[in-house]
Amino acid sequence: MNQIKRVKRDVSGWVVLDKPYDMTSTEAVGKVRWLFAARKGGHAGTLDPLATGILPIALGEATKTVPQVQDGRKVYRFTVKWGEATATDDAEGAVTETSPVRPDAAAVEAVLARFTGTIEQVPPAFSAIKVDGERAYDLARAGETVELAARQITIEELRLIEHGADQSSFEVACQKGTYVRALARDIARSLGTVAHVIKLHRAAVGPFSDADAVTIEALEAAAEGEARDALLRPVWAGLAGIPEIRLDPHQANAVRHGNPVLLTGATAPVALDEAWASFKGVAVATGHVEAGQFHPRRVIL
Structure with missing residues (x-):
């Protein structure tokens, strides 16, 4: 028997999704659009599959306000593993370099000021930046050497929130264009060691934060129609900044x-x-x- 095709509708608003681990941003948008039977949808700022947290998803007329959210301030919490560099600067890639150096908390605290303010950052080779019309991560996966130019980024705040012998956790508030994986890589290099990100959570994007977030499970549990639509935030919510x-x-x-x-x-x-x-x-x-x-x-x- 053929499955009945869902009728798409012109629903508008924001879903402030708490994106789960191991889901791409595109998959998340597709899932949310299906749940709301929305004709149109998009997201304000990609999250890596291995990252969790705030993925603002715009439906209908809210897509016209995506730039205002995407350009807003972002807050991330991330954990690095000291002593191992990977091809992707996160846990997905193969280990490419090791180091016996494990910095203490005082050493870590001492270098953070170097990474605050307007700084230069070379994005990771595994990123969505285009090189001669091709995504850098596609070239890197094909085995090509990817050399990306340094870019200016703005780090508003950076602090150490937990420190251990092999791992440290940080919180960073930054402007658009910042790669947390590259930030972790560069902090480690400045300490004479290597590291990669093993956990990444986006806690805020523009006007949206963890306090606004809704999970896929909560969306699925809400009855289709008014109950589910009640979880939408209005179009203007993306313009609050x-x-x-x-x-x-x-x-x-x-x-x-x-x-x-x-x-x-x-x-x-x-x-x-x-x-x-x-x-x-x-x-x-x-x-x-x-x-x-x-x-x-x-x-x-």
Whole structure:
């Protein structure tokens, strides 16, 4: 008997997924889209299969706000194993180098300041960065030598949270483009040893954190329909980190048609690089403010 095809629907909102271990970000999006029968979906920032934690998944109109979430501050907790380097800088790859050096807590603490602020980082060879049109990890898996250029990244905070003879755990708050596997690799090198990441958890992305997260099991357990939809966060939740412009009915109508509107009132902003407009608590558009006018970039239906 042929399986009945599910009818797709125009559902919009955010699922702040606590991604499980050994699931790709693409698989997670597919699973969530299937559970909500959503026509459209995407994620804000890839998580490696071996990583757990916050994977914001946008459905429907929320996909228009993915850049604002993806560009937001991220917090990771990670554990490194000292004395072994791997091809992938995590537990998935083969060991490529060993070292007898095991740094003590004081030595680890002493080098962390070098990795705080705006620093240069060479991404891992096993990464999604494109080299001559090909993903670096595809080239690396094919046995090719991958040489990636150093990039500037911003580390806001980095601290040691637990230390042992063979393993140490850290928490880092950083901006987009940071590779935690490369950070662990470089910290180890600065200590005269090698290491790789054995556990990685993303605790926050932009406005979303562990406190907002929902598991696949919770989504599956919720009855299809209103009960499951209640686990969705509104489209505007992804925009909580940027200024909000509240529109009146006439302004909202103009913005929905892609037109700029003059902002009035004593507190109206004159210029903003990024903002979002709302009407009665519903997101209408993302855009910017110039010369006292809100200019929509993307209209949210």
